[in-house]
Amino acid sequence: MYVYRGEKVNLKISEFILPNKVKVKKEVVEHRGASLIIPVLEDGRLVMVEQFRPILGVWLLEFPAGTIEKGEDALSCAKRELVEEAGYVAQEIEELFKSYPSPGYSDEILHIFVAKKLSEVQSHPENYELIKVRKLKVNEILNILSREKTLDMKTVAALFYYLNCDKCLKENVDPK
Numbered sequence: 001m002y003v004y005r006g007e008k009v010n011l012k013i014s015e016f017i018l019p020n021k022v023k024v025k026k027e028v029v030e031h032r033g034a035s036l037i038i039p040v041l042e043d044g045r046l047v048m049v050e051q052f053r054p055i056l057g058v059w060l061l062e063f064p065a066g067t068i069e070k071g072e073d074a075l076s077c078a079k080r081e082l083v084e085e086a087g088y089v090a091q092e093i094e095e096l097f098k099s100y101p102s103p104g105y106s107d108e109i110l111h112i113f114v115a116k117k118l119s120e121v122q123s124h125p126e127n128y129e130l131i132k133v134r135k136l137k138v139n140e141i142l143n144i145l146s147r148e149k150t151l152d153m154k155t156v157a158a159l160f161y162y163l164n165c166d167k168c169l170k171e172n173v174d175p176k
Contacts, residue, residue, distance in 0.1 A: 008032070008067050031108035035078035036065035036154055038096075038114045038162050039088050045135045047086045047118070048155075052130040060152045061134070061144055063159075065110075074111035082115060086133055087123030090115035096161060101154060112158045138163065 004011040010030040017023050039047035052059050064085040068077040075093065082088050092115065099110045125131045136144075141159065145151060 003027075027105060029102075029106040029108070031067070031106055032070070033068045033074065033109045033111065034065060035068060035074045035081060035111045035113060036063050036158055037078040037082050037090075037093070038063050038112070038158055039082060039086055039090065039118055040114060040116050041118060041135060045137050046141065046159075047088060048134045048136055048141065049085050050132040050134055051085075054128075056150070058150055060150070060155075061141070061148070062152045062155045065154060075113070078111065078113045078115070083121060084123060084125055085129065085131055087121055088115070088118045089121055091117035091119075096158075096165065099154070099157060110154055112154075112161065114162060 001014075002010060002012045008031070012028050012030065013025060014028050015023060015025050041047065047064070048061055049064055050059050050061050064081045066077060066081040066084070068074060069080075072080070075095070078093060079089070082090060093113050096112045096114055099112065100106075101108055101110050123131075123133065145156065145159075
């Protein structure tokens with residue numbers, strides 16, 4: 001039964017039968033999914049955005065990301081967000097992995113991409129997005145994240161996957 005139908009999410013109450021035959025009722029947030037993109041400059045620095053998140057009332061350091069629009073696929077979303085938020089287009093984009101950000105209450109799938117061979121273009125964030133573009137070395141990002149008390153989990157997960165992915169780092173001379 002749907003409780004709410006919105007622009008980006010729906011909320012419904014569903015019943016499930018678990019593998020142990022127990023019947024449970026859960027609140028489910030339906031979400032179209034999202035894409036996050038890790039833009040890598042030729043010198044190994046990563047392009048990030050500092051974005052004001054009004055729901056939390058804080059600025060967060062993040063990789064460009066956004067919700068997949070109706071009729072859009074995950075790759076198209078990643079390309080769109082790279083231009084909109086960071087002001088770059090990429091000649092090479094590869095999907096690294098998929099993640100369930102909140103599987104306890106949402107069916108959202110987050111697609112994580114890496115982008116290389118970047119060219120700068122004019123960014124055009126949505127009118128509700130307050131964004132500052134940052135070009136940072138990995139050690140600068142890690143220092144910032146270690147000082148923060150509130151972190152964007154999708155960015156932390158993507159960064160640590162990227163840092164531990166041999167194929168991601170092999171082309172960078174010195175990612176730190």
